[in-house]
Amino acid sequence: MTTTSKHGALVQAEELKSFAIRAFEKVGVPPKHAEITADSMVLATLRGEGDHGSRLIAIWVHKIINGGTNPLTPLEVVQDKAAIGLLDAHNGIGAVAATYAMERAIAKAREHGIGWVGVRNSNSLGSAKYYAMLALPHKMVGIALTNGVPLVVPPGGLTARTGTNPFSIAVPAKSRPALVLDMATATIAYERLRIYAARGETIPKGWAINRDGAPVEDPREVSEDAFRKGGGLLPLGGYKGFGLSVMVNVLTGVFMGGAYMDGLSEFAPHNTPERDSFALAAISIEHFMPYEEFLERMDDFIRVTKDSKLLPDVDQIYLPGERGFQREQERRKNGIPLDWPTAEALRALASELAIPSIPGLS
Amino acid sequence: MTTTSKHGALVQAEELKSFAIRAFEKVGVPPKHAEITADSMVLATLRGEGDHGSRLIAIWVHKIINGGTNPLTPLEVVQDKAAIGLLDAHNGIGAVAATYAMERAIAKAREHGIGWVGVRNSNSLGSAKYYAMLALPHKMVGIALTNGVPLVVPPGGLTARTGTNPFSIAVPAKSRPALVLDMATATIAYERLRIYAARGETIPKGWAINRDGAPVEDPREVSEDAFRKGGGLLPLGGYKGFGLSVMVNVLTGVFMGGAYMDGLSEFAPHNTPERDSFALAAISIEHFMPYEEFLERMDDFIRVTKDSKLLPDVDQIYLPGERGFQREQERRKNGIPLDWPTAEALRALASELAIPSIPGLS
Numbered sequence: 021m022t023t024t025s026k027h028g029a030l031v032q033a034e035e036l037k038s039f040a041i042r043a044f045e046k047v048g049v050p051p052k053h054a055e056i057t058a059d060s061m062v063l064a065t066l067r068g069e070g071d072h073g074s075r076l077i078a079i080w081v082h083k084i085i086n087g088g089t090n091p092l093t094p095l096e097v098v099q100d101k102a103a104i105g106l107l108d109a110h111n112g113i114g115a116v117a118a119t120y121a122m123e124r125a126i127a128k129a130r131e132h133g134i135g136w137v138g139v140r141n142s143n144s145l146g147s148a149k150y151y152a153m154l155a156l157p158h159k160m161v162g163i164a165l166t167n168g169v170p171l172v173v174p175p176g177g178l179t180a181r182t183g184t185n186p187f188s189i190a191v192p193a194k195s196r197p198a199l200v201l202d203m204a205t206a207t208i209a210y211e212r213l214r215i216y217a218a219r220g221e222t223i224p225k226g227w228a229i230n231r232d233g234a235p236v237e238d239p240r241e242v243s244e245d246a247f248r249k250g251g252g253l254l255p256l257g258g259y260k261g262f263g264l265s266v267m268v269n270v271l272t273g274v275f276m277g278g279a280y281m282d283g284l285s286e287f288a289p290h291n292t293p294e295r296d297s298f299a300l301a302a303i304s305i306e307h308f309m310p311y312e313e314f315l316e317r318m319d320d321f322i323r324v325t326k327d328s329k330l331l332p333d334v335d336q337i338y339l340p341g342e343r344g345f346q347r348e349q350e351r352r353k354n355g356i357p358l359d360w361p362t363a364e365a366l367r368a369l370a371s372e373l374a375i376p377s378i379p380g381l382s
Numbered sequence: 383m384t385t386t387s388k389h390g391a392l393v394q395a396e397e398l399k400s401f402a403i404r405a406f407e408k409v410g411v412p413p414k415h416a417e418i419t420a421d422s423m424v425l426a427t428l429r430g431e432g433d434h435g436s437r438l439i440a441i442w443v444h445k446i447i448n449g450g451t452n453p454l455t456p457l458e459v460v461q462d463k464a465a466i467g468l469l470d471a472h473n474g475i476g477a478v479a480a481t482y483a484m485e486r487a488i489a490k491a492r493e494h495g496i497g498w499v500g501v502r503n504s505n506s507l508g509s510a511k512y513y514a515m516l517a518l519p520h521k522m523v524g525i526a527l528t529n530g531v532p533l534v535v536p537p538g539g540l541t542a543r544t545g546t547n548p549f550s551i552a553v554p555a556k557s558r559p560a561l562v563l564d565m566a567t568a569t570i571a572y573e574r575l576r577i578y579a580a581r582g583e584t585i586p587k588g589w590a591i592n593r594d595g596a597p598v599e600d601p602r603e604v605s606e607d608a609f610r611k612g613g614g615l616l617p618l619g620g621y622k623g624f625g626l627s628v629m630v631n632v633l634t635g636v637f638m639g640g641a642y643m644d645g646l647s648e649f650a651p652h653n654t655p656e657r658d659s660f661a662l663a664a665i666s667i668e669h670f671m672p673y674e675e676f677l678e679r680m681d682d683f684i685r686v687t688k689d690s691k692l693l694p695d696v697d698q699i700y701l702p703g704e705r706g707f708q709r710e711q712e713r714r715k716n717g718i719p720l721d722w723p724t725a726e727a728l729r730a731l732a733s734e735l736a737i738p739s740i741p742g743l744s
Contacts (some may be wrong), residue, residue, distance in 0.1 A: 084429065103465040104669050136496045136665060161633070165461030174699040177690035181699070189629045201625040201634065233693050250691060256447030257619040263563040263702035266687065267551045270525070274679050277671050283684050303498060307466050309639050317636050324643050325628065328539035330614060333593050337543070339538040340625035 029363040030355040037062040040077050048091040050141045053116045059158050060115040061118040064147030066351045067344035069202075071211040072147040075360055078365040080143075082115070083274070084343070086290035089113060089143045091323070095120055098277070100139075103132040111293040114166075118145040122154045122162065123298040129160055129302035140278030144287070148188035149341070151288055153219045155302040156198050157312045163301040164192045167272040167286040169244060169294075172206045173252040175259045178233055184210050185268035190341070192305075194315035196322045200341025205265035206253040213239045213253075214350035218361045228253045236276070237341065242284045267271035272297040309356060339366035356368045389540035391725040391743045392717040399424040401728070402439050404737045408452040409446045415478045422477040426509030428713045429706035431564075434509040434575040436720055440727040442475070442505075443735070448652035451475060451505045457482055460502075460639070468638055471712040473655040476528075480507040484516045484524065484662040488551030491522055495669035501660040504557045506530070506649070508575040510550035511564035511703070517552060517664040518560050519673075521673045524552045525663040529607060529634040531646045534568045537621045540595055540616030543643065546572050547630035552703070554667075556677035558684045562703025567627035570613040574617075575601045578630050580723045589616050634659035717742070 035046045040058035057080070064073030099105055100239025101157040105124050109117035121137040127137025145151065148164040155162025168183035186209065187203040204210075207227050216223050216239040226237040231250025236242055242253065249290060249354060255261035273280030278297030285292045306312045326337045358366070370377035402420035407413060419442070426435030438465035445451040455474025461467055467486050483499040490497025507513065512527040517524025528547035548571065550564040566572075569589050578585050578601040587597040590604050593612025600606055604615065635642030640659035647654045663694035667676045688699045720728070726741060732739035 026685075050534055059470050074516075099670055101669050102494040104665075106670055125447075132464040132494050134496055134498045138670070161637070174690055176693050176696035177688035177699050178693060181687045181690050191629070191632050199628065201629050202657065203622045203625060207619070231691075257569070257623055259700075259702075260565045263565060266555070266561065267563050267700060270550075270553050270683065272679070274676070274683050275523070275665075275667070275670060278680075280683055305637070307463050308461055308500070308637060314637070317639075318632070321632065321636050321642055325536065325543045328536055328541035329593075331538050331540060333569060334538035335540050338621075340628060361512075 028360045029358045029378075030378045031358060031378045032355050033062050033066055033352055035234065035378050035380070036065065036074065037147045037358060039378045040373075041371055043077060043081050044091075046375055047081055049084070049113065050092065051092055052348075053113060056114040056119045057113055057147045060119070060150040061147055063150050063153075063357055066348040067149065068152060068347040069147050069344070070356075070362060071209070071215050071319055072359070073360045074356070074366070075211070075214070076146055078369045079290075081142065081369060083287065083290045088289070088291045088293060090141075098284060103128050103135055105137040106221070107136075107137065107139045109139050111141055112147035113302060114143045114296060114298075115150070116299060117152045118298050119154065119296065121298060121354055122151045122164070122302065125302040126155055126158050127164070127302045129304040130158070133307035134301065134303045136299065136301045138272070138276035139300070142274040142296050142298065143294045145203070145298055149190065149200050149298055149344075152188035152190035152202070153198070153339050156192045158194070158302070159305050160302040161305065162188075164188045165268050165272050165299045167269045167284065168210070169282060169283050169286050170242065170368050171210055171247060171253050172255050172262070172265055173229065174262050175255065178229070178231060178250050180247040182255070182262065182265040182269060183284070184253065187266045187268055191318065192315065193318035195321055196319055197342055198343035199318070199322070199339055200344060204340070205256055205261045205268060207256050207261070208253065210253065215359070218359070226254060260364060274298050275299070388612055389469065390722045391720045391740075393720060393740045393742045394717050395424050395714055397429055397740050397742070398427065398436060398718060401737075402730070403738045404536045405443050405731060405735055406453075406736055408735045409443055410476065411446070412454065415455055415475060417475040418481045418528050419475055421640055422481070422487060422508055422512040425512050426742065427718055428546070429511065430709040431509050431706070432718075432720065432724060433577050434729070436718070437573070437576070437724045438508055441652075442729045443563060443731060445505065445649065445652045450651070450653045450655060455479060465490050465497055467497075467499040469499065469501045471501050471505055473505065476505045476507035477512070478662075479504045479507035480513045480526065480660050480662060481516065483660060484526070484554055484664065485512045487662045487664040488517055488520050488522060489675040491664035491666040492520070498661065498663045498667045500634070500638035501662070502635075502638040503655070504658050504660065505656045506658055507660060509707075510548050511552065511562050511652075513550035514550035515560070515562060518554045520664070521554070521668055522664040522666050526550045527630050527647065527661045529631045529642060529659055530572070531648050532643050533606065533609060533615050534617050534624070534627055535591065536624050537617065540591070542609040543623065544617070544627040544631060545646070546615065547627045549630055550704065555684055558681055558701075559707035561680070561684070561701055562706060564703070567618055567623045567630060567701070569623070570620055572615065577721070577737050579604075580721070588616060620693060634661050637661070651718070685704060
């Protein structure tokens with residue numbers, strides 16, 4: 021059952037997914053690819069990352085309509101040697117390219133213990149955690165890295181020179197949720213700022229500076245366009261986050277023969293390829309120890325980590341991915357709240373594509 | 383030529399290295415292992431990281447004398463399958479174990495494109511960058527991770543539950559210094575705090591909290607002993623640095639079948655094994671593209687990154703490892719300044735072991 025609210029909508033995960041599949045198929049995405057893409061977006065949304073999920077559905081569809089993304093994702097195998105590989109996505113859908121690359125990395129890890137597969141010339145992959153988590157059912161650790169447009173200033177600099185360049189690492193456990201780290205190397209993910217902007221909220225000092233080096237408080241001033249004139253997001257923890265961001269770019273764009281820095285584009289304009297690069301890795305646990313033993317070690321590790329004295333008003337220590345797991349359980353049961361701009365965008369998309377909307381949305 | 387100063391000493395890199403070799407050989411370390419260990423410590427010191435180099439020489443020697451480290455480093459191959467491997471250091475010297483593990487990772491990367499080799503039951507490796515940089519002459523990217531004793535509180539917690547768990551990534555360039563990221567996942571490396579303590583300086587708020595959650599300003603209050611009663615270092619950037627630290631521990635101690643958290647020890651007491659675990663990885667660039675092409679891409683990437691408008695009083699943008707490279711050049715030419723406690727410890731060590739001291743030191 022779904023219900024509507026004044027400011028947005030409440031939808032069921034499976035219905036959101038079916039809608040996304042309908043939308044992508046309608047604009048020429050092959051059914052298997054539409055399923056992968058929809059699945060990645062719904063998982064991000066279930067885990068509380070709608071800014072990298074539901075919010076992107078209409079954007080990605082419009083990129084296909086406007087020629088900025090090739091709906092067929094014609095993957096080309098550029099390298100395929102033992103434990104490594106490289107795919108050229110030829111401007112296809114990032115979710116599809118990253119999923120196939122991770123599947124290859126998993127197959128390589130099964131044979132060689134580890135697999136490392138890159139992607140270049142792709143559009144954005146959305147939420148990095150989805151691809152890292154693909155390794156989990158295969159008794160493997162998954163790792164996913166992606167570069168992105170320059171939005172982040174180097175320490176001491178006033179020109180955006182590196183991306184928020186997120187990465188994710190996923191590790192299975194036994195009776196506990198899998199550990200899933202998924203972090204931007206800037207103080208804040210760019211897509212998350214768009215939510216502050218949509219809500220008309222201010223952002224804390226220390227997240228971004230303008231072209232004069234002064235703190236930005238209005239998230240609408242944080243944009244790729246504004247940053248062309250100077251300023252940008254600040255790296256996580258100064259030079260350390262900057263160094264991490266640089267290394268993610270080196271291991272993706274530079275290493276995979278793809279674009280980097282000004283060679284990359286944002287979603288807008290919708291007729292422009294983004295040209296992102298990724299690296300996907302899988303490491304086989306069973307090459308090191310029996311899987312069951314590993315799971316028990318993880319459970320113990322998690323138990324001890326959580327067994328900490330707490331600051332006042334803190335209810336528990338959360339491991340990476342634990343809040344996301346809880347949110348996923350809750351949203352699978354009670355539905356996914358969509359904020360007003362996302363709900364509106366999906367209603368308009370249903371109308372534009374002349375496809376059935378989502379129950380609870382219209 | 384070497385000179386002394388009132389507060390410390392100025393020594394030449396080669397003489398510091400020869401001294402370290404003499405000291406390690408005197409306490410039973412095989413010549414080849416003594417050479418590796420000394421080389422790792424001198425490189426760290428040249429790069430401005432004497433807290434992970436020259437300062438540790440006397441400590442590591444005393445650990446051997448007191449039975450806390452096996453001078454023979456009897457490495458056992460636990461796993462060796464295609465692209466992955468695992469060594470048990472049987473309480474040997476971390477520098478030796480990590481070097482051999484990286485050499486195996488390099489050999490595996492030459493064959494499979496990537497190599498990933500773990501170490502367990504080792505003593506500390508000192509400076510992570512040394513091992514990542516071993517991959518550079520082989521036209522590879524190098525990666526090194528290590529866990530360490532719990533010194534860092536989780537966000538919201540008052541019990542040290544994860545280590546400063548540093549990692550390093552090294553990438554070659556053509557006419558520019560190789561990029562070398564080497565970062566602790568806490569706001570500050572623990573060894574660096576020891577320098578503040580030795581100098582009687584206070585530390586900034588935001589680096590550590592005491593057992594009540596209040597900021598610590600006296601670095602002498604930051605110790606493994608004190609943290610047993612509560613408090614600890616703060617993770618880099620809150621939950622992100624905590625997540626990174628957790629993942630480094632998972633990919634080393636948990637994954638490699640080694641110790642983690644309270645199973646680990648610090649250098650002191652000197653008769654106790656530290657039981658650190660490492661992961662060393664190498665990725666072959668030539669499996670992806672011609673090496674020369676990669677180097678030119680790196681130079682371009684570095685050039686564009688540095689080409690940023692600057693804040694007032696900033697002279698240039700530094701890439702990871704660039705300051706360390708400059709310091710290394712300068713110190714190779716002009717000598718290495720040793721602070722007073724380190725100089726004193728080395729003088730005492732020469733006397734204790736009855737070996738020739740370093741010119742400029744005594």
